[in-house]
Amino acid sequence: MVVTGEASGDLHGAHLVHALKQQFPEAEFCGVGATHLQAEGVSIVSSSDELAVVGVVEVLKKLPTVMRVYKKLARYLEEQRPDVVILVDYPEFNLRLARVAHKLDIPIVYYISPQVWAWRSGRVKLIQRLVRKMIVIFPFEKAFYQKHGVDVEWVGHPLAESVQPTLSKEEFCRQHKLNAMKPIVGFLPGSRESEVERLLPVLREAAQRIHQHDSSVQCVVPLASSLEQSTLFENMLPSYVHLIRQQTYDTIHAADLIVTASGTVTVETAILETPMIITYIVSPFTYRLGRMFIKVPFIGMVNLIAGKEVAKELIQGQATPEAIEREVFRLLRDSESLNTIKHELRTVHQKLGEPGAADRAAKIIADMLV
Secondary structure: OEEOOOHHHHHHHHHHHHHHHHHOOOOOOEEEEOHHHHHOOOEEEEEHHHOOOOOHHHHHHOHHHHHHHHHHHHHHHHHHOOOOEEEEOOHHHHHHHHHHHHHOOOOEEEEOOOOOOOOOOOHHHHHHHHOOEEEEOOHHHHHHHHHOOOOEEEOOOOHHHHOOOOOOHHHHHHHOOOOOOOOEEEEEOOOOHHHHHHHHHHHHHHHHHHHHHOOOOEEEEEEOHHHOOOOOOOOOOOOOEEEEEOOHHHHHHHOOEEEEEOOHHHHHHHHOOOOEEEEEOOOHHHHHHHHHHOOOOOOOHHHHHHOOOOOEEEEHHHOOHHHHHHHHHHHHOOHHHHHHHHHHHHHHHHHOOOOOHHHHHHHHHHHHHO
C-alpha cells in the first residue's frame, strides 16, 4: 500500500511504484493517490485530492473528509493486511495511519521525510518507534535521523531525473504565441485548491500591475495537474495572462522569472535553473502558530538546501501585489542578479544527488522485505 496526500507525493509515489515493479513483477499495489499512481496501475482506495490542504484552519474545514478517508484506510489495512505500507510525506495523516499499521504488525517504510527537522521535532520519537525504514531525499536529513536512532537511508531527490523540459524556449513560445525575445514571467499559485484560493487573487493583481507598467512582459500560469478539474481559474485571469495546461516544466524552462507558491515546485524550478520569487500565504492563525514552532530561517526548500536566500521570500503580509511587482521588475532589469541566481540554483541542483533515487529506494525496500 502506498499512501500520498498531495500532487507531489502522487508523482513521487508513482516513480517508486514503477521502480518496485522491476523488483517485484507480480506485486499488486493499492493506496491513496491520484492520476500518476493510477497510471502506474495502483488500485486507488481513496483519492489524494480529498486530502490536499495546507494550514491548521484549512485542515479543520476539511476534517470530516480526512477522517472518513482515515477510517476507510484503517479498515482496509485490517481486512487486507498488505505486505508493506509505504508512506509518502503528508505526516499529519500518515503518522496517524502508521499507528494502525504498526499495531497490525505491518512493516512501515517512510519515503520522503516529514520536515520534523524544521518544526515539531518531537515527532521523531514516534517515527523511531513506528517506522521500519526511513528513506530521505535531502542529504542533511540523514544525519538528523541517525542522531535520533532511526534506521535511515539517503537516496537523493527523485526529481533530479524527472524534471526535464520537452520543448525549447523557442518551440514553447511558438506553440503559445509568445515572443521569445520579450520577458516571460510565470505565476504558480500552488497545487492545492486551498493554496490557490488565497494566492491566485494576489498573483492576478500582481500580473495586472506588471502589465500596466510594461505590457511587453508576458505573463503565464501553468496549471498544476491536480487542478485540471478545478473551477478556480474560470473568469479569474485577464486575457493577457496565458493559462498553460499540462506543460509546467516547459513553462518554467521558458520563463525568465517565476513567482511561485512555496513547496516542491521551488525544487523543480531550481533544477530547471529558472530564477524565482517564493510566496506563501495561509490563514492568520496558521501563520502565527507556524512562527511559534518553525525552527528554520527560510520557508522555501531551495533556500534551505542552499543555506541562504537564493530566492526572495515574500511571506504572508509581505506577499502583496505591489511587493511582487517591485521584485519582478528589480530582477528583470538586473541581468547580473539573474545570472548569479542561476549559478546558485545550479549548485542546489548538484546537491540533490544523482539520478535514480526511486530505483535506489525500491532496492532498499526489496532488501528489507526479502
